[in-house]
Amino acid sequence: MNTTRSQQITGPQTEIADTDIIFECPHCAKSMAIDRRGGxxxxxxxxxxxxxxxxxxxxLELAPESTVNELIASTDPHVRNLAQSLDHSREKVQQLMARLEEARKRRGALEKLRISDAGRLGKISEEIAVIQSSIDRIAGLLQDAMADHADDGSEW
Ligand SMILES: [Zn+2]
Structure with missing residues (x-):
C-alpha cells in the first residue's frame, strides 16, 4: 500500500498511528494518513x-466492556483472598488486645487485694506471675501478628 502520512500538520513524523485518519485523494486516489486532529x-x-x-x-475505539470485566474477574479472587486474610488477622489482633486489656485489669485488681490482705501475698504473687506471663505471651503474639503485616503498608 502506498500510503503517505501527511507532513503538513504533523511535521517530519512519518509513522502511521492507529488513531490516524486514512483517506484517499478524490482526484488521483493517492492514499494518505493524517493525525486525527487534522479532521x-x-x-x-x-x-x-x-x-x-x-x-x-x-x-476512538475503547476496550470492550467484556474485556474489562474479564480482567476484573481474573484479578478479583486473588485480591479478595488477600483482603480476607488481612481481615482475619485484624480480628485476631483485636481479640488478643481485648484479652490483654482483661488481663491487665485482673492484675490491677489483684494488686489492690495484695495491699489489703498481706497474708495471701505469696499465692497472689504467684497468680500475678501467671497473669504477667500470659500478658507477655499475648504481647508477643501481637508483635508477631503486626510484624507479619509490617511491610504490606496496611494501616491498623
Ligand atoms: Zn491527488
Whole structure:
C-alpha cells in the first residue's frame, strides 16, 4: 500500500498511528494518513496538488466492556483472598488486645487485694506471675501478628 502520512500538520513524523485518519485523494486516489486532529482541515494532495478536505475521524475505539470485566474477574479472587486474610488477622489482633486489656485489669485488681490482705501475698504473687506471663505471651503474639503485616503498608 502506498500510503503517505501527511507532513503538513504533523511535521517530519512519518509513522502511521492507529488513531490516524486514512483517506484517499478524490482526484488521483493517492492514499494518505493524517493525525486525527487534522479532521475537517483543507490540505493539498502531495501528488496532484488538489485541495482536499480531510474527513472527520472515526470515534476512538475503547476496550470492550467484556474485556474489562474479564480482567476484573481474573484479578478479583486473588485480591479478595488477600483482603480476607488481612481481615482475619485484624480480628485476631483485636481479640488478643481485648484479652490483654482483661488481663491487665485482673492484675490491677489483684494488686489492690495484695495491699489489703498481706497474708495471701505469696499465692497472689504467684497468680500475678501467671497473669504477667500470659500478658507477655499475648504481647508477643501481637508483635508477631503486626510484624507479619509490617511491610504490606496496611494501616491498623
Ligand atoms: Zn491527488
Amino acid at each position: 475537517g482541515l483543507m490540505i493539498s494532495c502531495p501528488d496532484c496538488g488538489t485541495r482536499i478536505r480531510v474527513p472527520e475521524p472515526e470515534p
